[in-house]
Amino acid sequence: MLRNNKAEPLECQDDFNGHLVAITGATSGIGYVTAREYASHGANLLVINRNEEKTLNLCEEINRDFGVECDFMLADFTHISEVKKVGEELANSDLNIDVFIHNAGVYLTERTISDDSLEMVFQVDHLGSFIINYILKDKLKAQQKCRIILVNSEGHRFAILGLKLDDLNWEKRRYSGLKSYGSAKTAQLLTMIKFNDFFQNSGVTINAMHPGNVKTTMGENSTGLFQRVFIEPSYRSPMISAKSLYYLGVSKDIEGVSGKFFNLTYEEEPAPPVLDREVAKKMWDLSIKLGRLA
């Protein structure tokens, strides 16, 4: 992990003219530079964001700078109904999505409960991508091609003992920003196992990646341990995240590779708790229930 954190990502120089790339959370940080990276290679974009004004500015900028299409959908991931609406609209559309990058995420230092009665980091960092993938899974399979990329984190290792499935809302334990972030990223990696099973031999792949420790607005609300220990000492440019996400989405080297965790562009063994198939099944069932998908 440490060696890969310092490595230069592998790069892909191929163009991606006319392909469609969906990105969540493209209004700042990693999502923003990644949107520009794909557009600079000729890809059309579908960005899924919560802020309308920032989104309109982004699409105008992308269109002006690169001459590609930039469509958008709006959803605040702290509202399940909005995320489901995006999933359903996409599932009913005739869009062929070539790459789907689930990037939207938050890091919070205080326990915050959403209007859906869920802990916010779990809802935004895990449940949002789960709901969209779950609703879209049959359509993507029918397309017979798509690379789904989950922007996850080495921070999944903060959930050292894995998930507390009976306390996802942190009612029985003292809340910790590090642990709740690690838990949400762990939940996402666990359910990736089940999505990967579903997509076997379909032409659709799903992988997760750590985008580097990069300077963005993430963690700005933290002056504590997260900032000092995990982020600040090793800040790099979000360009390494964008280049890595481009490589993972486009490079022929990654053709057919699925169910893996990458640190930037390097495959890595994730923490043992995210490989537990029994817990993965429980997390899958819980995510369906909490996402009101059954």
Ligand SMILES: NC(=O)c1ccc[n+]([C@@H]2O[C@H](COP(=O)([O-])OP(=O)(O)OC[C@H]3O[C@@H](n4cnc5c(N)ncnc54)[C@H](OP(=O)(O)O)[C@@H]3O)[C@@H](O)[C@H]2O)c1
């Ligand atoms: N930065 C790092 O070092 C690092 C390390 C490991 C993993 N990551 C992961 O990388 C991803 C992107 O993070 P970042 O560093 O680029 O952070 P960022 O600059 O804060 O960007 C986060 C993006 O997610 C969006 N977002 C946040 N809450 C949302 C909500 N409730 N509904 C919809 N969209 C929401 C933000 O929208 P607004 O513009 O409206 O706020 C923004 O577009 C996250 O999944 C994060 O966990 C980052």
